[in-house]
Amino acid sequence: MRLPNRVALVTGASSGIGAAVAQALAADGATVVVNYPGGSPDAANVVVKTITDAGGRAIALAADVSKEDQVQAMFAETIRQFGTLHILVANAGIQQDSPFADMTLAQWQRVIDVNLTGQFLCAREAVREFLRRGPQPAMGRATGVIVHMSSVHEVIPWGGHVNYATSKGGIMQLMKSLAQELAPQKIRVNSIGPGAIKTPINTSAWSTPEAEQKLLTLIPYNRVGEPADIGGLAAWLCSDEADYITGQTIFMDGGMTLYPGFATGG
Numbered sequence: 643m644r645l646p647n648r649v650a651l652v653t654g655a656s657s658g659i660g661a662a663v664a665q666a667l668a669a670d671g672a673t674v675v676v677n678y679p680g681g682s683p684d685a686a687n688v689v690v691k692t693i694t695d696a697g698g699r700a701i702a703l704a705a706d707v708s709k710e711d712q713v714q715a716m717f718a719e720t721i722r723q724f725g726t727l728h729i730l731v732a733n734a735g736i737q738q739d740s741p742f743a744d745m746t747l748a749q750w751q752r753v754i755d756v757n758l759t760g761q762f763l764c765a766r767e768a769v770r771e772f773l774r775r776g777p778q779p780a781m782g783r784a785t786g787v788i789v790h791m792s793s794v795h796e797v798i799p800w801g802g803h804v805n806y807a808t809s810k811g812g813i814m815q816l817m818k819s820l821a822q823e824l825a826p827q828k829i830r831v832n833s834i835g836p837g838a839i840k841t842p843i844n845t846s847a848w849s850t851p852e853a854e855q856k857l858l859t860l861i862p863y864n865r866v867g868e869p870a871d872i873g874g875l876a877a878w879l880c881s882d883e884a885d886y887i888t889g890q891t892i893f894m895d896g897g898m899t900l901y902p903g904f905a906t907g908g
């Protein structure tokens with residue numbers, strides 16, 4: 643186990659990549675707060691049960707990550723129950739796709755609020771707790787670790803998804819600037835940039851054989867990723883094995899960022 647006794651909070655952990663990250667951190671020994679956006683707790687409770695059935699520790703906490711008061715209440719409750727926090731995986735994210743000319747301000751704003759402002763609010767609360775607590779060498783070499791869930795679309799432009807791609811481009815500078823500012827305090831900050839992963843956010847892109855074949859033309863490695871691929875990377879990135887990595891985006895995309903259209907052309 644690489645994360646024994648660490649306290650980790652994973653946002654948007656009731657489904658998709660977040661659920662897999664929560665399970666992977668728990669399998670490595672972390673106690674995990676499974677954040678969900680509010681509404682029914684059923685899906686988050688399933689993730690908690692999966693973790694506890696496997697011998698791990700987890701609880702579900704609701705918070706809309708775009709709301710400052712809800713984020714602060716979630717961190718306060720985490721610290722009240724577990725004493726501190728060692729790991730934040732700021733994962734919660736949404737898409738509201740539209741041709742640019744038709745994109746409403748509400749679609750623009752909601753995606754920026756959840757994907758970018760939500761990561762700011764959660765990272766800020768995590769950093770405040772890391773600085774308050776200070777070093778705790780028995781819990782790893784870093785005083786605290788933050789992983790931002792970005793996307794290949796922090797570098798690949800994405801027509802029809804301008805709000806989403808803009809949020810991910812913003813996460814890149816949020817992550818790098820934070821990493822630069824906080825390295826002296828031994829706070830490591832990195833991003834994971836997933837490519838196409840089979841989750842509810844993009845079901846229409848892989849759920850029929852025709853759609854999956856079309857998607858695979860963008861993936862040189864010729865398979866669509868699974869949430870567990872990202873879970874494994876997140877657990878490693880949070881561990882001491884990755885202690886000298888900060889300020890980086892690690893793309894996990896089967897080669898989607900390799901300009902596959904140029905493989906035989908150009």
Ligand code: BGC
Pocket residue numbers: 737792793794795836837838839843844847
């Ligand atoms: C998006 C998915 C998309 C993938 C690759 C992700 O960030 O959320 O909808 O399939 O990027 O384009």
